[in-house]
Amino acid sequence: MRIALIGWDLDRAAVSAIARPGVDLVALTRWFPDEAEREAHPGWLEVRCPHEIGGDEPTSFGVGVVRAASNAGLSYDFDVIHALDPKARPAAGELATRGGGRAVVIASDRAEGEEAENPGFGPLSAPDAWFCDHPWGAERLRTRIGPNAGRIVTVLSQEGLAHWLDREGPRDAPEEGSCAVFVMSHDARRCSRTILDGVKSAREKSPGLVAAVFGADPRWDRLRRRLKGEGLLSTEWGGTRLPAIGRWNAAVSEAAVVGVGSTNAIDDPVARAACLLGAPVIRVAGRTPESLARDILDALFDRDRREEDVRLASAVEARSSDPEGVALQWLRSYMRLIDARRNGPEAGDGRIRRAGTGSTPIAFPELRSRLALTPISSREAEASWTVRPDDWRSALEWLGPEAPRAVLTIRLFDVTDTAFDGLNAHNTSDVDVSLSETHRTIALPFDGRSIAACLGVRSRWGYFHPLTHARICHLPREGHAPAIHPRRLRVAPRRPVV
Structure with missing residues (x-):
């Protein structure tokens, strides 16, 4: 696998973790005076690309990346081209186009507000996939781009969680009791009635309990209105359905319990992020109002078990979200995307493409130089x-x-x-x-x-x-041929047959 990582700024420790399994890795970044244009690191090559300062810097950086790749003799036949930040996206598009469109183009997204302005991907309209290091960032990206967002992969990292701070700070709101935060992703099942009745039932035994619901789907707006009508909506965290990522971190870290809408709370990215932030997680999908109320009350009152579960889950997630774990998740996602590109969409679902089922024959690939x-x-x-x-x-x-x-x-x-x-x-x-x-x-x-x-x-x-x-x-060295001692073979004459 041949990988090109393009970044306006490089985290060399993270790049080294990706190169450690033995892939062919080239990292392209900005050049500064008094720096070598190429530097070999253990397992990977760093190429620094001079570019024009001022004006449209992302575009000029893309020109510099293509020029540096050509001058360094790297060629353009990459399997994966990954833009690590927004300013590197035009360079990824230019590099992929010169490679004939064979590479899988990936963009990492970590931007909001004015920083979210997309400088484009040069000749490409969009990448093949987006990588997000925060689960709520993936939801906001999906809402921002719309139905043509493409494939969005959440690779949770501790750096991604720590990057976002609650810039709004505490709000002036009346004091309220414990808050249950329900985070509903785009693929969450319908469970509005379960949440409403479950919170009402739990509040009977835990006075002051309130809830907040985060989710972009209109059905969660209706749920929030119903919770507000029942007096169950949090005044501090329930004011928006799509909070900023820093605000989401603050709400989850202060929540008494976090509910997720997936059927698998172990592998859900939201549940994993909540564990790292120190909040207990419960599953909402497939539950009855009574069982949901029981889970909420267990999280509120059984503190020893709650702290033990959170401590264990946080320790497990910390291993998978460190640089080594993130690198392995990136490589696994690279392989899946390459396999889907080569074998069609059926490969990602585990189905085998049978010969002769395609209506259009595939041309034999051109040989490269x-x-x-x-x-x-x-x-x-x-x-x-x-x-x-x-x-x-x-x-x-x-x-x-x-x-x-x-x-x-x-x-x-x-x-x-x-x-x-x-x-x-x-x-x-x-x-x-x-x-x-x-x-x-x-x-x-x-x-x-x-x-x-x-x-x-x-x-x-x-x-x-x-x-x-x-x-x-x-080339071999010149020298005399080694002396070979002859071996003699004694042959006895054949005796006549009597």
Whole structure:
């Protein structure tokens, strides 16, 4: 799996956690003066991209990312392109378009208000998926974008929870009793009557109990009106159906109990976030008003059990929401999205696509440009290559006025006894080849060297546009053949048969 992470700012610890399982990872970010444009980290490569300061910075950053990827010889054939922040989205779109649209494009969303202005995805209209690190942020994103939101994946992280603060602060409201907060996501089942009757029944044994309902669906507006009519709606937290994320954090952390509308309260992102915030969680879907009232009262009065359950759930969620756990969830989501892209929507549901069911035949995929270097003696290597026409045209377009006299070139790097990062070769040399050729034997001046090679297009003035790279080729050292002691075989004559 080849992954490109693009970020206006990079969290290097998080990037290292993603690279740790062994994926091919490149992270592209801004360049600052006195910094190297490329830096090799354990398991991943950081590429810093110079861009024009001022004006439309997201767009100019996208141009810088494409230029840096080309100059560094990274090519554009990524499996996943992930924009980590809004300013990186145009760069992700530009990079995906130049790769022929084969990559899965993902955008992380952590913005509200003025920060939520979408700078766009360059040539793309929308990403294939959105990643949110807060469950209520995912609900607000779904409401903001509408029915064409695409796939939204919630990957809960401790950093995402800690990022949002209640900027509104405490409100002037009369003192009230314990509050039960019901968080209803877009796919929550209908349970308005259960919530209303359950809260009424629980209030008979817990005077002062109030409730707040968060949810964007109109049915939750009707429930809030009915709770207000019965005097059960919280005056502090029940004033809105779609609070800001910081306000949501404050309400959940101060709630006596949190109700979720899913049938599985263990894996529900809202329930997991509530556990990290220290609130007990109960399930609403599939319950009767009596059982819901009993769960609310247990959470209110059985404090020892409540604190023990919250402590255990919080410890479990803390393991899965640390950088290592978040990285594994990202990689798992990457694999699912790639599988869905390759095998159609049926793959995500576990169904097997049978041969011959499609009405339109799938075209055979085009071969990409390739280069291979094979040692054939201590001072010779056989180079073989193929150049895809689209890559050749893109290179000529990149060179612009320099294109008419450009030639196809194999650039050789002497990387003997070095950890090659693209810039620290002992020396380089160019071998011009023809478009009609597919292989050539290259003579080298020394024996026992380690050679890296790059196939690209060189202009008249020396500008080099790489197309593809070859694996490092290790030439054998010259030396005498080992002495072989002859082995004698004694043969006895055949005896005549009497």
